[in-house]
Amino acid sequence: MLQIYNTLSRSKQAFKPIEPGKVKMYVCGMTVYDFCHIGHARVMIVFDMVVRWLRASGYEVVYVRNITDIDDKIINRAVENGEPISALTQRFIDAMHADSDELGLMHPDHEPRATDYIAQMQGMIGRLIEKELAYQGEDGDVNFAVRLFPEYGRLSGKSLDELNAGERVAVGGGKRDPLDFVLWKSAKAEEPADTRWKSPWGEGRPGWHIECSAMSCDLLGEHFDIHGGGADLQFPHHENEIAQSEGALYGQDHKASDQPFVNYWMHNGHIRVNEEKMSKSLGNFFLIRDVLKNFDPEVLRFFMLRAHYRSPINYSDAQLEEARSGLVRLYTALAQVPLSDKAVDPHSPWAKRFADAMNDDFNTPEAIAALFDLASEVNRAQGDEKTLLANTLKGLAGALNFLQRDPTVFLQEGSRGNDAGLSAAAIEEQIAARVAAKQAKDFAKADLIRKTLLEQGIVLEDKPGGLTEWRRS
Numbered sequence: 001m002l003q004i005y006n007t008l009s010r011s012k013q014a015f016k017p018i019e020p021g022k023v024k025m026y027v028c029g030m031t032v033y034d035f036c037h038i039g040h041a042r043v044m045i046v047f048d049m050v051v052r053w054l055r056a057s058g059y060e061v062v063y064v065r066n067i068t069d070i071d072d073k074i075i076n077r078a079v080e081n082g083e084p085i086s087a088l089t090q091r092f093i094d095a096m097h098a099d100s101d102e103l104g105l106m107h108p109d110h111e112p113r114a115t116d117y118i119a120q121m122q123g124m125i126g127r128l129i130e131k132e133l134a135y136q137g138e139d140g141d142v143n144f145a146v147r148l149f150p151e152y153g154r155l156s157g158k159s160l161d162e163l164n165a166g167e168r169v170a171v172g173g174g175k176r177d178p179l180d181f182v183l184w185k186s187a188k189a190e191e192p193a194d195t196r197w198k199s200p201w202g203e204g205r206p207g208w209h210i211e212c213s214a215m216s217c218d219l220l221g222e223h224f225d226i227h228g229g230g231a232d233l234q235f236p237h238h239e240n241e242i243a244q245s246e247g248a249l250y251g252q253d254h255k256a257s258d259q260p261f262v263n264y265w266m267h268n269g270h271i272r273v274n275e276e277k278m279s280k281s282l283g284n285f286f287l288i289r290d291v292l293k294n295f296d297p298e299v300l301r302f303f304m305l306r307a308h309y310r311s312p313i314n315y316s317d318a319q320l321e322e323a324r325s326g327l328v329r330l331y332t333a334l335a336q337v338p339l340s341d342k343a344v345d346p347h348s349p350w351a352k353r354f355a356d357a358m359n360d361d362f363n364t365p366e367a368i369a370a371l372f373d374l375a376s377e378v379n380r381a382q383g384d385e386k387t388l389l390a391n392t393l394k395g396l397a398g399a400l401n402f403l404q405r406d407p408t409v410f411l412q413e414g415s416r417g418n419d420a421g422l423s424a425a426a427i428e429e430q431i432a433a434r435v436a437a438k439q440a441k442d443f444a445k446a447d448l449i450r451k452t453l454l455e456q457g458i459v460l461e462d463k464p465g466g467l468t469e470w471r472r473s
Contacts (some may be wrong), residue, residue: 002057002359004226005310007234007265008155012361017225018263023054023061026216026262028229028237029111031068032092033077036099037285038300038315039230039271039278045301046268046309047228048105049400053358056399064219065108066212067093069115070205075195085194089113099288103297104401112215114206118197120214121206124248125183131251133244137174140186142201146179148252149243155265156235181240182207209240213248213261222249227262231310234267269312278315286315296413298402299324305364305400326372328411328471330397333375335407335469337390344395350374354396364400371397411471427458431468434460 002015017023027047030040047065054061068074069089078088100107114121125142128134133149136142146152146160153159160179187196187203196203206214216224222245229238245261246254270277273284291300294317303323307313344351350370357366371393378389397403412424422430430449437445450460453470461469 003361004264004266005361006263007267008260008262010157013264015264017059018223021058021060023059023226024220024224025051025054025061025063025226025228026212026220026224027063027065027108027227028212028233029065029067030096031071031073032089032096033071033074034092035287035289036096037278037287038291039285040096041099041103041288041291041300042268042271042304042313043228043230044100044103044105045304047266049305049309049364050226050228050266050362051106052399052401053362057359062110062220063106063108064110064112064216066215067111067113068208068211069093069113070195071208075191079192085192095289099292102292103288103301110219112219114211114215117211117215117218118206120218121210122184122199124210124214124217124244126200127248128183128244131247133247133252134183135176136201137176139174140202140204141174141182142184143175143180144183144240144244144247145176146181146243147177149247149254150252151246151254152179152239152243155239155242158235181209181236183210183244209237210244212237213241213245217245222261223259224262226264226266228266228268231267231269234265238265238267266309268309269307272312272314273316275314291320295320295324296410298405298410299327302327302368302402306368308365309362326368327402330371330375330393330403331405331407331410332471333378334390334394334403335411335471336463337378338387339394339407340391342391342395344392348392350389350392351396354399358399367396367400371402408469413472422453422456422458427453427470430458431460431470435468 003012004015005011006013025047027043029043030036036044047063051061051063067089070085074085074089078085081088097107125134128144129136129142132145134142134144153162183206184199184201185204185207186201187205195205197205216227227238227241242261246258249261250258272278273286276282276284278285288300299320300323303320304313306323306326313319346352346355353370354367357363357370360366374389374393374396378386378393381389394403430453434446434449437443437449453460457472459471461471463469
């Protein structure tokens with residue numbers, strides 16, 4: 001049975017969907033005012049993996065990932081550029097989709113934009129005001145009264161007095177308490193017309209937190225299975241989501257024993273660069289599109305999933321090169337073996353080991369370790385057994401979106417952006433020269449050609465029948 005680490009309970013729990021055989025999952029997506037970086041890539045890759053495994057396990061999955069298309073940063077960037085909000089956000093939504101497609105990721109089933117759900121957000125805010133969990137301050141903002149919701153702090157595991165307002169929660173003059181957070185932001189006179197909507201509380205726009213509650217409840221219902229996102233969203237964003245969602249549903253008397261907003265909370269770990277958390281303020285972040293100029297998308301996915309999704313990852317080109325070497329080893333095991341798309345026998349010991357790893361809170365490092373061990377068996381096997389094992393390797397890896405390309409094509413492509421590398425035609429010319437040297441019994445020259453190619457990152461493998469295959473190291 002699948003076990004998921006639930007941030008809310010701080011423990012692994014057996015996964016039991018609300019509706020048998022069906023899973024409803026919401027993941028916090030991107031704020032679209034710039035290109036996506038590798039921190040965004042990790043969120044996309046991790047929850048793409050989760051959805052793939054749930055579906056491979058027989059579940060019908062509804063996957064929702066939102067788009068924040070109204071936000072202070074978006075407004076500031078649009079004003080700086082002198083362009084409408086919608087033009088800015090659409091440009092970066094298109095860029096995000098292009099990055100995701102190049103990474104080979106599935107599209108969510110629903111990708112709601114905040115600006116399409118203003119009415120639902122206002123409805124939820126109205127319910128919170130009716131239940132006296134929200135109030136309008138002197139500055140016109142509508143705020144959630146955190147201390148009136150006794151269960152606040154369950155997700156972060158801290159008492160109210162220990163908690164801070166959070167880096168994205170500005171403490172304004174209209175708040176009764178520093179912990180209170182904005183549900184509806186009153187429009188400022190200098191802000192463009194396309195950043196405000198009419199409401200019972202005056203013109204303005206939604207706060208950041210309320211959008212996810214409104215969109216998830218509208219698309220998945222007021223009680224759903226999984227809510228995911230980066231670890232940095234645990235507090236205050238997800239803490240606030242729980243408070244406003246359960247507050248709107250149940251009011252001030254809500255208890256943890258009542259029906260929760262979400263059953264399982266999942267958070268992926270941070271990306272670190274030189275052992276520091278990646279952030280724009282430190283200037284140590286990398287755009288997805290820049291990384292993919294030099295590394296194959298499958299290499300980036302493999303790099304991300306070699307680590308457990310909850311663990312931090314230290315990013316570097318050296319780590320990506322190591323990931324590429326690992327993929328080369330796996331693809332090498334599949335080279336020159338007849339491959340098919342036939343389903344893997346679920347009773348195979350390899351399939352069981354792989355499934356046991358994935359069912360242990362999506363333990364991709366252990367699942368990938370099983371793939372490496374299986375690749376070693378493929379290399380040792382002969383005949384029909386080799387074919388069977390190789391196809392098992394390809395089939396199991398497919399659950400993680402690996403090893404689905406032609407092995408020879410992958411092995412001969414090498415790293416992207418390596419303009420100084422030998423072309424395929426130049427390599428074939430050297431192989432032909434080596435064959436001619438061997439035929440002339442000039443073995444010293446043949447050995448020199450092999451050595452020279454190896455120094456340039458080209459590995460030659462002599463096969464029966466006088467054939468020579470090559471790959472990039």
